[in-house]
Structure formats: structure tokens, C-alpha cells
Amino acid sequence: MKVMKKIVTLASxxxxxxxxxxYAETQTINFTIPQLLLFTIEGGSVTLDISSELDIxxxxxxxxxxxxxTNYNFFLMGQPGTxxxxxxxxxxxxxxxxxxxxxxxxxxxxxxxxPSSQGEKILSIxxxxxxTSINNGAVFASTLTYQFGxxxxxxxLSATSIPSVIVTYTISAE
Amino acid sequence: xxxKCGRLLLFLLMxxxxxxxxxxxxxxxxxxxxxxxxxxxxxRLEFPTVLMEFNTLPTEPVDEDIxxxxxxxxxxxxxxxxxxxxxxxxxxxxxxxxxxxxxxxxDGQGQGEATSLGWHTISTTPVTLVDDISQAYYKxxxxxxxxxxxxxxxxxxxxxxxNIELVDQ
Numbered sequence: 254m255k256v257m258k259k260i261v262t263l264a265s266x267x268x269x270x271x272x273x274x275x276y277a278e279t280q281t282i283n284f285t286i287p288q289l290l291l292f293t294i295e296g297g298s299v300t301l302d303i304s305s306e307l308d309i310x311x312x313x314x315x316x317x318x319x320x321x322x323t324n325y326n327f328f329l330m331g332q333p334g335t336x337x338x339x340x341x342x343x344x345x346x347x348x349x350x351x352x353x354x355x356x357x358x359x360x361x362x363x364x365x366x367x368p369s370s371q372g373e374k375i376l377s378i379x380x381x382x383x384x385t386s387i388n389n390g391a392v393f394a395s396t397l398t399y400q401f402g403x404x405x406x407x408x409x410l411s412a413t414s415i416p417s418v419i420v421t422y423t424i425s426a427e
Numbered sequence: 428x429x430x431k432c433g434r435l436l437l438f439l440l441m442x443x444x445x446x447x448x449x450x451x452x453x454x455x456x457x458x459x460x461x462x463x464x465x466x467x468x469x470x471r472l473e474f475p476t477v478l479m480e481f482n483t484l485p486t487e488p489v490d491e492d493i494x495x496x497x498x499x500x501x502x503x504x505x506x507x508x509x510x511x512x513x514x515x516x517x518x519x520x521x522x523x524x525x526x527x528x529x530x531x532x533x534d535g536q537g538q539g540e541a542t543s544l545g546w547h548t549i550s551t552t553p554v555t556l557v558d559d560i561s562q563a564y565y566k567x568x569x570x571x572x573x574x575x576x577x578x579x580x581x582x583x584x585x586x587x588x589x590n591i592e593l594v595d596q
Binding site for chain 2: 276277278279280281282283284285286287289291292293326327328330331333361363364365366388389390391393
């Protein structure tokens, strides 16, 4: 009987743990700018007193008085086109009187709104453009001027006062 | 008779020895396993896309940016020292009134050293958001994004491609 020799082979087995060494990633930040169209007027009611002007004019000539103590602000963001600001009265002014408004664009500008003032406009119940071509951006503390005109030649002289009027401003897409 | 018995005994002894030699034995088998773990530097982002949300919007004109916010999570592992995580955007944001900030906070589960560096503006130049990463593994850490939209922004929507890398410090 032959002696069976078992040969033990000393085996060295090398294992390499393969792990993906991914160390760079990409990520997409998706955004949609909110659409904002904001407008405010600073200051409360405006009183336009014509009496002193009538005294100066002697009571027979048309006179006017103005007030530029009001400021306005607007803010546009995410607008695909330009916007405008319109103004309208709650009721027409009495005969012989006018109320006009001017929205200057003399405030602090942020962005590139590039607004275009339409100058002085006599207000009525029909909306009128006071500022146009407004792009995204903002203007703060621009001057809003009111002017009240009174013509004794055509006005109702029996009226000792004129009812308050409400001016409604609207900012909207052009 | 005595001689025969001796031969028989010798024969039996030889058979026994041969049997012993031929019988299976327990043997020690040495099996050396060499394990090589390569340098690890793995970074994983939970989601490929993050949607920025503008939850707080002004109701009247304000002289400040509008901020969109978004968040997601990241995980990383490194068995080496002196690694850092850097981030950049692939392309400049076309609208100069818009910029992106990010903060990578190592607040997840794990171990090892890693230091968050807080909020940074992200541009096309990589900026470090986490540094001093040494033998560290952390998962489910927080990424926060802020998209600043300044007054005058004209872009209505868009995508910003972020590149985030785990690199040598």
C-alpha cells in the first residue's frame, strides 16, 4: 500500500475590494422667479386749499394749488413684459375744477425699471396712464404731485367746499 | 512456534503502522488573504434636482432681494485625511441680479472629522464648503441653497447646474 502524501499548498490569495471611487456629483437647481407687481403710496390724505390763492388773485382769475408731499413706490419682478401705472377718480370733479396728478420718476432706482413719466394728467373717472414702460426693478420714493385748479368763471360759486375725491392707482401689464 | 509468533507480531505491527500512515489526519491549512482597500473618496447626493421655493414674498415694495430656498442631503466617506468638498456652478448665471448661496452642514449620522464652513456664494470657481475631512463617514447631511433674486432680475425661470466634488485639500 502506498502511503498517500497529502501536499498542502500554502496558498496566498489576494483580494482587492473594488469600490467605486465616485467623488464628483452634479445637481440641478431649478427655479421660477415669482411674479410680483407691487405699488404703494406713502403718506395720508392730501388737502388742497385754494383760498389763499384766490385772495392773491383777487378772486376773479383761475387759480391752482399743488401739493408734492406724497411719494410712491413700485416693485416689479418676474414680469415677462412692461407695466404701467394708471390713475382714475372715484367721481368726476365739479364743473370749474380740475384735479391733476404727475408721477415723477425721481426716486431711488433699483434694477433697470426705466419708467417713463407721462407728465401732468387731468384726472377723470377714465383711467389714464401716468407712468409707462416699466421694466423689472423698483423705484422708491418718487414724487407724486397733485394740482387742483379752480376757475371762478365756470365754477359753482354757491358751493363752499368740494367733496373729497378718491384717486385709484393701478399697476398692471401693458 | 515461538519464531512464528514473533513474525506474526512483527507483521501485525507493520500493518498497524501502515494503517496509521494511510489514515486521514487533521491538517492545518494556511490561507493568507490580502485585502487591499483603495483610497476612498465617495460623495453622494440624495436627489439630482432641487426646486427652489419662494415662500416669503413681500406684499409691498421692499429694497431687498427675494430669496428662494431649497434643501437636500448628501453623504460622503473618505478613508484618507485632508479632503474637502467644493462646489461650483457649471455656467455663470446669465442674470447678474441672481446669485446662489449654499451651505453644506455635516449634521448626519456617522463618524470622523469634517468641518462645515457655512454659507458661501457659489460661482464658477470652486468654493470650499466642508474641509478637514479625515477618516470620516457621514450620511444624510443637509445641503441648503438660497437663490437671491435682486431687484431688476429679468430671468423668469432657469436651471443652475451645480458641480460638487470631494477632493484633496
